[in-house]
Amino acid sequence: MQMPASRARQRSTRASWDNEMTSMPSQTMRAVVFDSTLRLVSDYPVPQPSPGWALVQVRTAGICQTDMEIMRGYMAFSGVLGHEFIGTVDQCDDGSWPGKRVAGEINAACGRCEWCRAGLGRHCPNRSVLGIQGLDGCMADYCVLPTTNLLELPTDIPDDRAVFLEPLSAACEILEQVPLSGGEHVVVVGDGRLGILCAWVISTLVEDVTLVGHHREKLDTARWRTIRTMLSAENVPPGADIVISATPCPQSQGVPPGTSATPGQQPPGHSGPPTPTSCRAG
Ligand SMILES: [Zn+2]
Numbered sequence: 001m002q003m004p005a006s007r008a009r010q011r012s013t014r015a016s017w018d019n020e021m022t023s024m025p026s027q028t029m030r031a032v033v034f035d036s037t038l039r040l041v042s043d044y045p046v047p048q049p050s051p052g053w054a055l056v057q058v059r060t061a062g063i064c065q066t067d068m069e070i071m072r073g074y075m076a077f078s079g080v081l082g083h084e085f086i087g088t089v090d091q092c093d094d095g096s097w098p099g100k101r102v103a104g105e106i107n108a109a110c111g112r113c114e115w116c117r118a119g120l121g122r123h124c125p126n127r128s129v130l131g132i133q134g135l136d137g138c139m140a141d142y143c144v145l146p147t148t149n150l151l152e153l154p155t156d157i158p159d160d161r162a163v164f165l166e167p168l169s170a171a172c173e174i175l176e177q178v179p180l181s182g183g184e185h186v187v188v189v190g191d192g193r194l195g196i197l198c199a200w201v202i203s204t205l206v207e208d209v210t211l212v213g214h215h216r217e218k219l220d221t222a223r224w225r226t227i228r229t230m231l232s233a234e235n236v237p238p239g240a241d242i243v244i245s246a247t248p249c250p251q252s253q254g255v256p257p258g259t260s261a262t263p264g265q266q267p268p269g270h271s272g273p274p275t276p277t278s279c280r281a282g
């Protein structure tokens with residue numbers, strides 16, 4: 001196994017004091033692991049990048065409702081949690097990547113199936129998903145992803161802002177799911193992080209956006225552009241053209257049904273495997 005450059009530096013220092021007859025310590029890292037219980041370990045194996053994949057040293061990781069759902073059994077996932085990160089490419093077989101600061105598309109598609117050939121890799125039935133399905137996540141010192149999933153970040157966006165890129169992309173997916181003319185009456189249900197991001201994204205195209213939630217402080221944070229906020233769905237005027245569900249339990253908010261979309265889930269009209277493409281509501 002080739003050692004990440006930064007760890008190689010640490011190891012060379014340590015090796016200088018270790019007796020040369022003792023074997024090198026195994027290559028391990030810190031990781032937040034869930035396997036029916038949640039724990040922080042310091043001896044998790046550093047992942048090895050396959051050909052075409054990169055080893056990324058994690059700088060910042062986000063915590064998401066999806067992580068909470070996983071701990072309640074969602075996707076029956078066990079392994080390293082986390083799918084929202086900013087990192088620096090440490091190793092990969094393409095020499096142009098190491099050292100670059102990146103975010104990553106979390107779905108690692110197979111590239112060979114019918115869905116992938118149709119350009120729908122995020123719905124590939126054979127894919128793995130960072131920290132959600134078949135692939136250890138980013139709440140660790142290192143994670144791996146295909147280089148085709150990586151996005152180099154401009155230097156003027158700091159890590160603590162850039163780490164919102166992944167949930168923001170889930171909100172932006174609504175614009176792909178539902179064609180908007182700008183004249184619609186849109187109601188976003190749920191004042192969690194994803195609901196607020198959805199309202200912000202929709203408000204860049206649509207003037208009439210109402211965000212409904214149960215938390216005054218969060219609704220105050222969400223006010224931007226022409227967005228209206230409401231503590232109770234009872235005050236929302238009837239006749240919404242589109243209702244965006246960004247809460248695990250939209251019925252609890254009592255919003256009447258309209259055309260609905262759920263961020264980060266399968267586009268209407270697509271049949272196929274259910275998909276944890278991105279952040280879930282919460
Ligand atoms: Zn595929």
Ligand SMILES: [Zn+2]
Binds near residue numbers: 065167
């Ligand atoms: Zn997320």
